[in-house]
Amino acid sequence: MTMSCLATTDQAESLRRLAGRTKSEAPAPDLLQVREGLRVISVSSGKGGVGKTSVVVNLAASLAAAGERVLIVDSNPGVGDICLRLGKDAPYRMGQVLAGEIALKDTVVDIGGGISVLPAGMDVQQYSSLSPRERSALLQAMLRLQNDYDYFLIDTGAGIAANLTGFASLAREIMLVVTPEPTSITDAYALIKMLSGRDNSFRFRLLINMCRDNQEGDTLFSKLSAITGRFLQVQFDHAGSILHDELLVESVRRRGALCRLFPEAKASTGFKILAQKINKETPAVAEAMSAASMASSTMWRNHELSS
Numbered sequence: 278m279t280m281s282c283l284a285t286t287d288q289a290e291s292l293r294r295l296a297g298r299t300k301s302e303a304p305a306p307d308l309l310q311v312r313e314g315l316r317v318i319s320v321s322s323g324k325g326g327v328g329k330t331s332v333v334v335n336l337a338a339s340l341a342a343a344g345e346r347v348l349i350v351d352s353n354p355g356v357g358d359i360c361l362r363l364g365k366d367a368p369y370r371m372g373q374v375l376a377g378e379i380a381l382k383d384t385v386v387d388i389g390g391g392i393s394v395l396p397a398g399m400d401v402q403q404y405s406s407l408s409p410r411e412r413s414a415l416l417q418a419m420l421r422l423q424n425d426y427d428y429f430l431i432d433t434g435a436g437i438a439a440n441l442t443g444f445a446s447l448a449r450e451i452m453l454v455v456t457p458e459p460t461s462i463t464d465a466y467a468l469i470k471m472l473s474g475r476d477n478s479f480r481f482r483l484l485i486n487m488c489r490d491n492q493e494g495d496t497l498f499s500k501l502s503a504i505t506g507r508f509l510q511v512q513f514d515h516a517g518s519i520l521h522d523e524l525l526v527e528s529v530r531r532r533g534a535l536c537r538l539f540p541e542a543k544a545s546t547g548f549k550i551l552a553q554k555i556n557k558e559t560p561a562v563a564e565a566m567s568a569a570s571m572a573s574s575t576m577w578r579n580h581e582l583s584s
């Protein structure tokens with residue numbers, strides 16, 4: 278669904294609703310500032326099916342178990358519906374937000390235990406069809422939620438476009454999920470190359486999922502790190518390894534987080550260590566961004582991506 282309805286209804290009112298403001302409130306300033314202390318991490322991959330959503334769900338559960346308040350932003354259009362995966366209904370959809378029928382904040386689903394989900398699935402075409410003002414209103418609506426959380430974990434679609442558009446554009450930290458499969462590694466390298474070419478301030482972390490053992494993960498990280506070190510100027514860290522674990526598949530079947538259903542599982546240990554590591558780090562500093570310039574830079578990026 279697009280926002281063409283804005284042309285026929287009261288555009289100011291629709292934008293206000295989209296941004297979650299009341300009529301009496303002044304418009305938000307044209308500056309997107311992620312508050313100090315909020316971590317915005319996008320979890321991405323070069324190819325699909327490597328376990329991105331599993332990582333988001335279980336990292337969220339581990340962070341929440343340590344007392345952090347986590348908003349999962351499910352911006353992956355289509356397949357991986359995180360609410361469904363966690364056994365909850367998402368009564369409202371992004372299309373209704375884009376149509377100005379409902380405010381973004383009203384779509385948030387409380388999963389319990391310190392985790393909420395924003396079902397924000399939107400594909401690149403849908404995002405491209407928004408005007409710069411609509412994009413800006415959406416990002417501002419997102420930032421109006423920031424005082425309620427310590428982390429925004431963004432589940433993006435696979436590939437570069439999904440990382441540069443929509444809510445993912447707020448993240449300075451990118452966690453790339455790969456598996457030991459050769460195609461997953463080459464796709465991840467291509468993604469790092471493209472993203473770092475657009476913005477060299479991203480902090481990349483590599484998380485190796487579905488490993489046989491930690492040694493396999495360490496070896497893979499060393500190989501990729503050697504190549505990126507030689508050819509690219511990027512901040513690139515090892516987030517850790519998550520072991521292949523049949524109980525993870527079982528947790529998906531039972532519609533819950535592995536770390537909550539099977540806290541002693543071998544993959545749960547990996548997620549716990551990952552959460553501790555992330556929690557100890559100093560966040561990447563996010564500078565204020567002009568909403569207008571972000572919206573227009575995303576336009577040329579979209580144009581470039583579709584060519």
Ligand SMILES: Nc1ncnc2c1ncn2[C@@H]1O[C@H](COP(=O)(O)OP(=O)(O)OP(=O)(O)O)[C@@H](O)[C@H]1O
Pocket residue numbers: 322324325326327328329330331332353356357435486487488519520521522523525526529544
């Ligand atoms: N560590 C693991 N051990 C065993 N199975 C896993 C592991 N991680 C993920 N899986 C399984 O791999 C499958 C894909 O996982 P998931 O849906 O999280 O991937 P994704 O990258 O988000 O996929 P998509 O690109 O389709 O959104 C699921 O069936 C999940 O149970």
